[in-house]
Amino acid sequence: MKSVSPSQSQSPQYPAWLTAAVIGIAAPTVTIVVVAGGPSPETINAVGAPILALGLMGVGMIAAATVGHLWVGVVLGLVNAACLIFLARALGLPPVLHPLSAVFAFLIASISFAARGALFARSALDRGWLIALFVVAGEAAILITAFAIPGALPDWLLVLLPAQWASVAIQSSISGAGTLAALPVLLALACTAAATLLVAQLWPRRWPYMMMFTTWLSMSAVVWYSQSPPT
Numbered sequence: 223m224k225s226v227s228p229s230q231s232q233s234p235q236y237p238a239w240l241t242a243a244v245i246g247i248a249a250p251t252v253t254i255v256v257v258a259g260g261p262s263p264e265t266i267n268a269v270g271a272p273i274l275a276l277g278l279m280g281v282g283m284i285a286a287a288t289v290g291h292l293w294v295g296v297v298l299g300l301v302n303a304a305c306l307i308f309l310a311r312a313l314g315l316p317p318v319l320h321p322l323s324a325v326f327a328f329l330i331a332s333i334s335f336a337a338r339g340a341l342f343a344r345s346a347l348d349r350g351w352l353i354a355l356f357v358v359a360g361e362a363a364i365l366i367t368a369f370a371i372p373g374a375l376p377d378w379l380l381v382l383l384p385a386q387w388a389s390v391a392i393q394s395s396i397s398g399a400g401t402l403a404a405l406p407v408l409l410a411l412a413c414t415a416a417a418t419l420l421v422a423q424l425w426p427r428r429w430p431y432m433m434m435f436t437t438w439l440s441m442s443a444v445v446w447y448s449q450s451p452p453t
Contacts, residue, residue, distance in 0.1 A: 239288065245281075246281030247281065251306065257269055271390070271392040278388065283339040286337075287353065288354075291340070295336025319398030327408065362385070384414060387411050390404060413440075
């Protein structure tokens with residue numbers, strides 16, 4: 223998918239790439255190194271999935287919004303996630319127990335994140351990466367707060383976040399639960415990605431936004447009910 227702005231592909235967008243590197247690569251790398259040096263080996267099982275999800279989101283969404291190409295965000299996001307996993311293993315952290323499930327989760331999540339970046343590139347042109355930055359920063363702040371202060375945020379707020387969906391899917395592969403356990407969140411990521419890409423294709427028509435937001439809320443409800451204990 224390509225941005226409608228010819229000047230965007232000609233502009234180097236150095237601030238955008240630097241931001242993607244800091245948020246998507248440097249911050250998760252530092253976090254993994256700090257966790258690996260901590261006293262509790264179980265810590266990585268709690269923070270590993272959010273770290274990988276935010277790294278994937280930071281690189282994939284901002285990169286796609288910067289260059290206006292979906293595939294650039296997908297590829298860079300996947301490469302970044304793979305590098306973070308290799309770093310974690312090199313530091314002696316526990317392996318991913320279900321690798322195939324992890325690959326599938328990373329692929330679906332990267333497409334979903336990059337799709338939003340591609341839409342920002344079409345709708346905001348050269349400022350699309352700034353919108354992507356605000357989205358990534360907002361979702362990261364909520365995930366970090368939820369981890370640092372358990373119970374501080376309502377469950378319904380977390381259910382609305384695609385970053386949380388990705389984190390749950392990745393956690394299933396880390397814990398060994400597999401793809402079936404993560405099916406609701408993977409479905410949510412895939413459906414919202416499809417709706418977002420449709421909006422980007424039909425831009426500048428505005429009516430598809432209603433379809434995108436309806437899909438997002440519907441998939442949030444699916445995730446909510448799938449995580450609710452049976453009564």
